[in-house]
Amino acid sequence: MRRWVENDNVDMVAGLVASSVTIATTKVLEENNKLGLVNGSAASSITNEHCTPNHIHYAYDTYPLANGTAGAIVKEGGKTWYILTADYAFGHSMEKDVTAVVEKNGGEVIGSIRHPFPTPDFSSFILQAQASGADVIALANAGADTTNAITTAAEFGVTQAGQTIAGLVVFLTDVHALGTEVAQGLQLTTGWYWDMNDEARAWSDRFMEETGARPTMVHAGIYSSTIQYLNAIEKTGSDDSQIVRKQMMDTPINDMFATNGRIREDGRMVHDMYLAEVKTPEESSGEWDLYKIVRTIPADEAFRPLADSSCKLVSSK
Amino acid sequence: MSMIFGVPMAVLYGQLLIGVINGAFYALLSLGLAVIFGLLKIINFAHGAMYMLGAMGTVILFDTLGVNYWVALFLAPVLVGTVGVLIEYFLLRRIAGQDHIYSLLLTFGVALIMQGILTNIYGVSGLRYSMPDVFKGGVNLGFMFLPFYRAWVIVAALIVCFGTWFMIEKTKLGAYLRAGTEDSQLMQGFGINVPLLVSLTYGFGVMLAAFAGVLAAPIYSVTPVMGSHILIVVFAVVVIGGLGSIGGAIITGILMGVVEGLTKTFYPPASSAVIFLVMVVVLMVRPSGLFGKEA
Amino acid sequence: MSQTDIHSDIQKSILSQQKTENRRKWILNGVLLVLLLLAPFVMYPVFLMKILCFALFAVAFNLLFGFTGLLSFGHAAFLASGGYTTGYLLSNFSGLTTEMGIIAGTLVATVLGLGFALLSIRRQGIYFAMVTLALAQLVFFFFVQASFTGGEDGMHGVPRGELFGLINLEDNLNMYYFVLAVFLGCYLLVQRIVSSPYGHVLKAIKQNEPRAVSLGYKVDRYKILAFVISAALAGLAGSMKSVVFQLASLNDAHWHMSGEVILMTLVGGMGTLLGPVLGATLVVNIEYQLGQGPLRDWVDPILGGIFVLTVLAFRSGIVGEVQKFIRKNMG
Numbered sequence: 001m002r003r004w005v006e007n008d009n010v011d012m013v014a015g016l017v018a019s020s021v022t023i024a025t026t027k028v029l030e031e032n033n034k035l036g037l038v039n040g041s042a043a044s045s046i047t048n049e050h051c052t053p054n055h056i057h058y059a060y061d062t063y064p065l066a067n068g069t070a071g072a073i074v075k076e077g078g079k080t081w082y083i084l085t086a087d088y089a090f091g092h093s094m095e096k097d098v099t100a101v102v103e104k105n106g107g108e109v110i111g112s113i114r115h116p117f118p119t120p121d122f123s124s125f126i127l128q129a130q131a132s133g134a135d136v137i138a139l140a141n142a143g144a145d146t147t148n149a150i151t152t153a154a155e156f157g158v159t160q161a162g163q164t165i166a167g168l169v170v171f172l173t174d175v176h177a178l179g180t181e182v183a184q185g186l187q188l189t190t191g192w193y194w195d196m197n198d199e200a201r202a203w204s205d206r207f208m209e210e211t212g213a214r215p216t217m218v219h220a221g222i223y224s225s226t227i228q229y230l231n232a233i234e235k236t237g238s239d240d241s242q243i244v245r246k247q248m249m250d251t252p253i254n255d256m257f258a259t260n261g262r263i264r265e266d267g268r269m270v271h272d273m274y275l276a277e278v279k280t281p282e283e284s285s286g287e288w289d290l291y292k293i294v295r296t297i298p299a300d301e302a303f304r305p306l307a308d309s310s311c312k313l314v315s316s317k
Numbered sequence: 318m319s320m321i322f323g324v325p326m327a328v329l330y331g332q333l334l335i336g337v338i339n340g341a342f343y344a345l346l347s348l349g350l351a352v353i354f355g356l357l358k359i360i361n362f363a364h365g366a367m368y369m370l371g372a373m374g375t376v377i378l379f380d381t382l383g384v385n386y387w388v389a390l391f392l393a394p395v396l397v398g399t400v401g402v403l404i405e406y407f408l409l410r411r412i413a414g415q416d417h418i419y420s421l422l423l424t425f426g427v428a429l430i431m432q433g434i435l436t437n438i439y440g441v442s443g444l445r446y447s448m449p450d451v452f453k454g455g456v457n458l459g460f461m462f463l464p465f466y467r468a469w470v471i472v473a474a475l476i477v478c479f480g481t482w483f484m485i486e487k488t489k490l491g492a493y494l495r496a497g498t499e500d501s502q503l504m505q506g507f508g509i510n511v512p513l514l515v516s517l518t519y520g521f522g523v524m525l526a527a528f529a530g531v532l533a534a535p536i537y538s539v540t541p542v543m544g545s546h547i548l549i550v551v552f553a554v555v556v557i558g559g560l561g562s563i564g565g566a567i568i569t570g571i572l573m574g575v576v577e578g579l580t581k582t583f584y585p586p587a588s589s590a591v592i593f594l595v596m597v598v599v600l601m602v603r604p605s606g607l608f609g610k611e612a
Numbered sequence: 613m614s615q616t617d618i619h620s621d622i623q624k625s626i627l628s629q630q631k632t633e634n635r636r637k638w639i640l641n642g643v644l645l646v647l648l649l650l651a652p653f654v655m656y657p658v659f660l661m662k663i664l665c666f667a668l669f670a671v672a673f674n675l676l677f678g679f680t681g682l683l684s685f686g687h688a689a690f691l692a693s694g695g696y697t698t699g700y701l702l703s704n705f706s707g708l709t710t711e712m713g714i715i716a717g718t719l720v721a722t723v724l725g726l727g728f729a730l731l732s733i734r735r736q737g738i739y740f741a742m743v744t745l746a747l748a749q750l751v752f753f754f755f756v757q758a759s760f761t762g763g764e765d766g767m768h769g770v771p772r773g774e775l776f777g778l779i780n781l782e783d784n785l786n787m788y789y790f791v792l793a794v795f796l797g798c799y800l801l802v803q804r805i806v807s808s809p810y811g812h813v814l815k816a817i818k819q820n821e822p823r824a825v826s827l828g829y830k831v832d833r834y835k836i837l838a839f840v841i842s843a844a845l846a847g848l849a850g851s852m853k854s855v856v857f858q859l860a861s862l863n864d865a866h867w868h869m870s871g872e873v874i875l876m877t878l879v880g881g882m883g884t885l886l887g888p889v890l891g892a893t894l895v896v897n898i899e900y901q902l903g904q905g906p907l908r909d910w911v912d913p914i915l916g917g918i919f920v921l922t923v924l925a926f927r928s929g930i931v932g933e934v935q936k937f938i939r940k941n942m943g
Contacts, residue, residue, distance in 0.1 A: 023768050024859050043765060050768070087586050088756055088763030115581075116589035117756060117764070120537055120547065123335045124581040127461060131328045147443055147538045155448070155464045155536060157455060177443040177538065360738055411924055417738050418683050419923050422878065425871055426919025433913030549749060549867060556742045590753040593746040597731060600743055604735060 022046060029054040035241040037229060039221040042142065042169060043090065044097075044304060047268040051311035054241055056248065058269045059221030059257075060191040062090075064302040066097045066140075066168045068189030072275045072295065073136055073166050074105035082134035083112035084125055084149060086141035091117065094140040094168060110134050118145055122152040130158060142169040147178055154182045172216045175278055175290050183290075186278040189302075192217035192257055193276060193291050203256040214288040217257075224257035225269075260299045266311040273302040331461035332582045333575060338467050340574020341474035342529055346547065347554040347566040348478055349525035352485065355561030356498045356518050359409060360421040365548025366428040367523040370397045371530020372539045373435060376444045386449040390531050397527035402520040409519065410512070428544075435541035443538035452535070470532050477528060478567045485563055494518060553596045559609020569607060648792055657784040658856065663896050664795045665853040670876040670888030671802055672845030677874070678883035679806055680838045681818030685741040685870050686728065686748030687846050692755060692865035694721040694847030695854035699770040700760050702855070710773040710781055714851040721847020722840060724751070729839035733832055745867060752865045766861035770854055781855070791852055798845055803885055805841070814838055875915065879922050881929025890930055 022041040029036045029052065036055035038046060044061040081102050085091040091114070099109050111132045115125050126149065129137045137158065139149050146167050153165050167174075170188040194204035194214045203223070207215040232247040233239055245263075253261030253271065261271035276291035284290060306314050346368060353361045361367075374393040378384035384392060404427060412419045448466060455464035485491040497504040497514045505511050530544075537543065551570075558569030573592050580588040587594075599607060651660055669691055676682050698717030701708055732743040755761045762768070772781040781787045805811050813834050817824045825831050854860040863869065872895065880891025895915070902911045926933050 023765060024857075027769055027858070045765070089759065089765055090763065114585055116586065116753070118546065119589075120543070121339055123338070123467070124332055124578055125585070127331045127335060128328060128582065130462070131325065131331075144441075144443060144538050144540065151536065151538065155455075155466065157462050157464070161462075173442045177445050179445045179447065181447060408920065408924065415927075418741070419927070421738070421741070422874065423920055423923040426916040426923065429916025429919065430913045431916075433910065433916060436912070437909045549745065552742060553746055553749075556739065556746075560738065586757060590750050593749045596746045597743065597750075600735060600739065601731065604739065 023050050026050065026052050026055045033241055035229070035244060037222075037225040039225060040218045045093070047264075047266045047309075047311060048304065049310050051266045051309075051313055053245070053267070053313060056225070056245070056263055056267045056269055058225040059217050060273070061268075061303075062094055062169060063097060063304045064191070064273045064297070065170075065189045066094055067101050068273055068275050068297045068302060069166055069168055069187055070098045070101040070138065071105055072189075073164060073187060074102055074107040078136040078164055078166075079107045080134045081107055081109045081136045081138055082129045082132045083109060083138045083140050084122075084129060085112055085114045086117045086119075086145055087114040088117045090142070091140050098138055098140060098168065115141070115145070117141070118143075120148065122149045123156065125149070126152050126156050126158065130156065130161070130163070134163065136164045136166050138166040138168060140168055143174070146170060147174050150178055150186065151182055159185060171218075172214065172288075172290065176288065180279055180281045180284045180290065183278045184280045187294070188276055188278070189297070190217055190274055190276050190291070191271065192220050193274060193293060194220075195289065195291070196274065196293055199256040220257045224253070224255050227255065228253060262299070264306060266306065266309055266313050268303060270299045270303045272299050273297040327460035329582065332578045334458075334461065334463070335467075336575035336578025337571060338471055338574070339578065340571035341471050341478075342533065342547075342570075343551060343554050343574050344478050344567045344570030345474050345525055345529040345532075346551040347558065347570045348481055348563065349522040349529075350551060350555045351558070351561055351563050351566035352481070352525070353519060353522035354555070355563060356485075356494055357515060358417055358420075358498075359424070359519065360417055361424050361519075361522065362421050362548065363404070363424040363428040363431070364523070364526050364551065365544025365546075366431045367397055367401065367526040367544070368530040368533070368547065369435070369541060369544035370400065370431065371527030372534045372537075372543060373439070373444070373530075373541065374527070375531045375534040376446045376539050379446065380444075386531075386535070389534075390528070393531050394524040394527040397530075398520040398524035401523035402516045405516045405519040410515075413515075428548075432541050432545065439541055441540050441542055443540045446534045446539055448535045466535060470536075473532060474529070477525070481525065482563050482567060550592055553592045557592075557596050557599050557606055559606025562606065562608040565606065565608025645796075648796075652785055652788045657788040659900065661788055661791045661856045662853075663893050664791050665849050665856065666873075666876065666896050667889040667892040668795050668798055668852070669846055669849040670873055670880070670892040671799060671885075672842045672849060673873045674877045674882055674888040675802055675805070675845070676838055676842040677877060678887070679811065679818065680814045680835060682835065682839070683737075683741045683874070684728075684744040684839075684842075685867070685874075686744035686746075686751075687842075687873055688865050688867060688869035689728070689748040689751040690721040690725055690843040690846035691850035691853070691869060691873075692860070692862075693724050693751065694718055694850030695860035695864055696755065696761055696767065696850075697721075697847075698851035699767045699854040699860040702770050702773060703767070706771075708773075709777045710775050710855060713773070714848065714855065717851030717854075718844055718848040721850065722844040725840045725843020725847070726836070728843065729836045733835050733839065745870070748865075748867060748870060752862075752867070755862060755865050761860070761862070764862065766859055767854075768859050770858045770860070772855055772858060787856060791856065794848070794852060798848065799885075799889070802845070806885065810834070810837075872915075875919055875922075877929075878927075879918060879929055881931030881933070881935075884929070884931040884935070887929050887931040894930075 022038055023046065026036055034054060038055055038057045039059045042062050044063040046061065047057045083095050083098060085095040095112060102109055111134065113125055113128055137153065139146050141149065146169065150165060150167060158165060165186060167186055167188050170186065175183050192200065194200055203220070204215050207219065228248055229244065232244045232251065236243050236247045238244065249263045258271035261269055263269045274293045275295040275297060277294050278290055279292055346364065350361055350364050353359050371393050374396055375389040378389050378392065408423060408427065409420060412423060452466040452469060455462050485494060493509060494514060497509055497511045554569050554573050555566055557573065558565035576595060577588055577591055580591045673687050676684055694717040697720040698713045701716050702710065702713040728744060728747050731747060732740055735743050756763060772787060774780055775790055779786050781790065813824065813829055817831055817834060821831060850864060876891035876895045877888045878891070879894060880889065881887025898914065899911055902908060902914060922929065928936065
């Protein structure tokens with residue numbers, strides 16, 4: 001990676017998945033004044049304390065995911081919360097974000113438990129969450145931990161007993177792996193859904209033809225961000241990272257991926273996010289027909305406000 | 318409600334039961350390891366991969382051929398057992414008589430290969446496997462809701478564990494096995510095909526792992542890397558029980574499930590480390606494990 | 613010609629043979645040194661430093677495994693503790709010069725190594741491997757949860773700083789020559805240890821421990837010392853690695869890393885001096901070259917295949933097999 005940038009004079013890097021790799025890469029990009037487009041990584045710290053003038057975080061981050069989901073559930077009447085937190089930095093910061101949102105909306109967090117990362121068996125923790133009697137069991141974890149917890153919750157009859165499960169970082173591929181039978185009714189926030197409008201559908205049909213699977217918001221984000229980048233180069237006739245970044249910031253983004261999108265000074269691309277609910281097996285008409293969009297969360301509401309940012313690029317700091 | 322250290326009794330009972338259920342998985346897996354080490358002196362680092370193959374096999378058999386859970390419960394272990402026999406025949410046999418450590422390194426390599434290939438084909442995000450309809454739902458025990466499937470896991474695991482222990486320790490076949498692996502020349506002289514016996518024993522040991530994999534398929538997320546973490550835990554269990562002790566592996570497996578369950582209740586952050594801590598302490602006090610013979 | 617003349621003739625020829633062999637060795641070493649000094653002008657320095665760090669890690673591991681016969685399955689703990697300590701200190705105390713940070717990291721790994729050694733040294737063979745693995749897992753869980761490591765995100769932006777407060781290590785060439793110097797120093801140290809009387813006792817323990825005991829050696833003390841030196845050098849490798857890459861991550865603490873260093877040592881040739889260096893070079897190169905090409909996703913299975921092949925076909929590793937070949941064919 002470092003070698004591409006320093007030796008081979010690569011101007012732009014797209015993709016970037018694991019948060020740890022992303023943060024390391026952005027430091028190299030900053031040293032060498034190149035531009036990175038981050039899509040796969042979840043950590044909201046990438047445009048907060050780890051922001052650089054040399055990358056743009058595009059598709060999503062944990063802040064709107066947790067915010068959108070938690071806020072919506074409290075408003076629907078889920079007042080008492082129990083949080084299952086993955087016991088490492090990512091989980092801790094997520095727990096903090098969720099607690100703030102729940103309390104702001106008039107709910108209460110009555111308990112939380114920190115589980116080891118990763119945990120293959122959640123029965124013990126689900127049992128404790130059940131015993132708490134909270135309205136909502138929130139999962140401040142990701143990936144296999146989240147799907148494992150959801151599976152176990154379904155097995156132990158959590159939803160039948162009247163408790164709601166809130167997955168905070170859930171992707172289309174996770175829901176696909178769980179299946180509608182287990183995941184039905186789960187509420188989650190997403191930056192994009194393949195079936196959400198004609199433009200998205202048309203693009204994802206092409207994607208499906210090539211790969212045999214439906215694209216996630218990360219795939220769509222990579223495509224969209226790359227197009228935006230190439231457009232900016234064409235417009236400015238330059239491949240200097242700062243000129244291109246400026247041009248990208250000045251251009252509102254409305255395409256197959258984003259609605260009301262724009263890039264902020266901290267490098268965060270903000271756009272409308274969506275609160276989705278997983279369909280029941282009866283509602284679902286196919287393997288990938290998984291979400292119904294419940295609500296649109298406007299761009300300005302969804303992401304971490306600049307006022308709360310600790311990014312060095314934000315002018316008020 | 319009565320409380321113990323701030324935990325309601327009802328929750329505690331629930332945790333104990335769950336500990337036993339998880340312990341049943343540990344028992345099955347460590348039993349296979351103990352059979353393989355006790356009889357063949359092979360340190361099977363591919364055991365986690367075999368567990369994974371059992372679970373992946375169940376899902377793949379269903380997706381491609383529509384094989385249902387009950388058939389898979391037999392078919393998947395048999396297929397994985399066959400893979401085991403092939404590995405023994407083509408690879409492990411060639412290093413027989415060398416330091417045990419080479420068997421560890423060889424099987425570690427085999428595990429990397431299997432895990433890597435399946436990751437390339439299926440990715441790591443987990444395959445879907447639905448719970449068989451018979452097991453949907455559960456029963457309310459008063460202190461907890463016990464899903465039918467978890468109850469089945471305990472029953473199935475205990476039957477298989479006890480059956481294996483009985484076969485090896487109490488039957489003629491078991492006596493041949495123990496004798497054949499201890500003094501192969503003598504048994505060869507009696508007309509017993511020792512190399513075949515060795516292949517079959519290894520195959521049987523990994524079958525146990527695959528059986529645990531099938532049991533895991535409906536409740537855990539099935540991924541090509543699911544065996545990598547549990548392998549290390551199960552090794553610790555076997556070492557605590559005493560390498561090679563069949564009965565020790567079973568009892569320690571269940572015991573460690575309970576210990577881990579209690580840790581998850583009282584001090585969750587330590588729950589993934591507690592088994593290793595127990596292992597270090599046990600080996601300080603009893604170098605050959607709880608049930609091992611003094612070396 | 614008298615008896616004595618013949619004798620002295622034979623002696624002379626043996627001596628001159630040894631001399632030419634020694635001369636060959638010196639020439640070989642000299643050529644290698646020149647190549648290492650020139651390498652950063654041809655190849656990417658950061659990549660070379662990665663090789664050197666892993667080579668040092670493997671050399672450290674080999675002192676214990678190859679020369680003393682103790683298979684530690686927990687050496688990742690030392691690599692990571694060195695790396696994290698150095699990373700933490702250099703990031704948080706700006707007054708600290710780089711070498712101080714590295715020394716501190718090495719010391720922490722040394723102390724940790726002593727702890728491991730005291731707990732595990734009486735266990736034999738496979739039990740020893742398992743105890744070290746269990747201890748390393750405990751260290752791993754500590755690093756996962758401790759806030760200063762950054763958990764899954766890793767520790768980033770470790771400043772390279774200035775060596776002795778004078779030499780700017782941000783410059784890749786300066787950094788390279790520093791790493792090379794440390795590596796060569798450690799390599800010579802291990803060479804000295806192995807050929808010293810102490811090293812001979814270690815080899816005796818490896819070949820036949822009960823005999824070494826009956827000869828009156830305090831075997832445990834020898835083994836503990838070997839373990840501690842090995843842990844210290846592994847920690848040093850980790851410390852330098854975190855300075856070179858300016859980051860430390862959980863990968864370094866994972867048990868797969870302990871497996872990887874075994875692979876490096878085994879492929880190169882355990883119990884030889886050059887073996888682990890060659891093995892590390894090979895494994896790092898394979899990972900890197902494959903990582904670039906169409907076989908990107910096949911690194912793990914290919915490494916697994918090398919493992920299997922090495923154990924089956926050439927257990928003495930590349931250097932070991934070459935030595936055998938030379939001995940067989942050249943006298």
